Amino acid sequence: MDENIIKGILERVATGKITQEEGFTQLKNFPNEDIGFANIDQHRNIRTGYPEAIFCLGKTKLQVLEIMKRLCENNANVIATRASQEVFDYLKDEIKEAVYYEAPKMIVVNRNAKIQSEKVIAVICAGTADIPVAEEAAITCEVLGNKVDRIYDVGVAGIHRLLSKSGRIQAANVIIVVAGMEGALASVVGGLVDKPVIAVPTSIGYGASFHGLAALLAMLNSCATGVGVVNIDNGFGAAYLASNINRL
Numbered sequence: 001m002d003e004n005i006i007k008g009i010l011e012r013v014a015t016g017k018i019t020q021e022e023g024f025t026q027l028k029n030f031p032n033e034d035i036g037f038a039n040i041d042q043h044r045n046i047r048t049g050y051p052e053a054i055f056c057l058g059k060t061k062l063q064v065l066e067i068m069k070r071l072c073e074n075n076a077n078v079i080a081t082r083a084s085q086e087v088f089d090y091l092k093d094e095i096k097e098a099v100y101y102e103a104p105k106m107i108v109v110n111r112n113a114k115i116q117s118e119k120v121i122a123v124i125c126a127g128t129a130d131i132p133v134a135e136e137a138a139i140t141c142e143v144l145g146n147k148v149d150r151i152y153d154v155g156v157a158g159i160h161r162l163l164s165k166s167g168r169i170q171a172a173n174v175i176i177v178v179a180g181m182e183g184a185l186a187s188v189v190g191g192l193v194d195k196p197v198i199a200v201p202t203s204i205g206y207g208a209s210f211h212g213l214a215a216l217l218a219m220l221n222s223c224a225t226g227v228g229v230v231n232i233d234n235g236f237g238a239a240y241l242a243s244n245i246n247r248l
Contacts, residue, residue: 038067042074049247050144051075053236056083056107061090068095068107076112077143081136081236083107104136104235108143116145121242122172123148124162124189126155126179129204134178136235137200137242141176144243156184169193174242178235180204183215190224196245197227198238 013023034040045051051071056064064080064087071078072095080087081104088100088107097109121141125134131152138148149172154162162169162185169175175193178200179185186199199222201215208214212232219229230237 035066035070037063040067040070042070045075050240050243051078054078054080054083054107056080056087061087065091065094068098068109072097072109076110078109079140079143079236080107081105101135101139103132104139105132106136106139108139110143113142114145115147117246118147119173119246120147120149120171121239121246122151122169122175124151124154124165124169124175124177124185126153126177126181126185127204128153130178130180130202133200133202133233133235134176137176137178137239138235140236140239141243144239146243146246154185155179155181156188159188162188166192174198174245176200176235176238176242178202178238179219180212180215181206181209183218186219186227186229187222187224190222190227193226195226196242197224198242199227199229200235200238201229201232203233 009023012018013020041052054064054067068078068080068091083105085100092098095109097111099108101108123134123138125131134152138150141148149168151165151168154165169189170193172195174196175189176198177186177189180202181204183201186197190197199219201212201219203212205214216232219227
């Protein structure tokens with residue numbers, strides 16, 4: 001957790017600028033920072049352990065830049081998802097610590113790349129075409145302080161590929177399974193392990209996959225126990241949930 005905000009409030013209490021009661025109220029109420037086009041939740045890190053993330057789709061380049069600059073003032077690590085190369089090119093000169101990951105279309109500022117847990121999150125994907133969503137999950141997990149084991153291209157069309165990785169899969173504390181087409185990989189993995197499995201359907205597949213709906217429904221109807229499902233292509237949401245489980 002970034003402690004800058006807490007330290008600032010404690011310093012104001014210690015120097016008499018605010019009373020102890022006022023300091024407690026500030027910590028309790030979690031005010032937002034209103035910059036006109038956005039209300040930035042600067043206290044989310046205190047409340048949840050993770051800073052607010054930026055979803056870039058639908059935002060202008062200037063809006064992404066301004067939000068990211070404000071978040072960088074109070075947080076060591078900042079994540080922006082679904083960001084184009086154009087958006088990154090626009091802000092990289094002002095936010096020099098920002099790094100762009102092309103496959104998942106993420107912009108990351110990671111000043112504090114400290115492992116918070118020795119427990120491993122395995123990110124498994126069915127096919128190479130699923131890697132962008134898998135990388136969104138894997139990179140998010142890493143920025144949130146987790147060890148990640150990437151196990152890619154092990155779909156059910158060649159089940160021996162998955163079984164050859166069984167030792168690594170069994171060693172994980174939480175497993176994220178990313179798959180398109182019929183989404184069967186999540187059920188298969190769920191039947192092999194005694195750990196939580198978070199299934200991520202992707203929009204990869206032919207026409208009858210309905211842009212991921214077929215995989216989503218298959219995962220929701222999994223006959224394996226212990227499988228939870230997030231939204232289509234939502235690698236970020238899966239990573240956030242996996243990280244929460246890993247912190248327990």
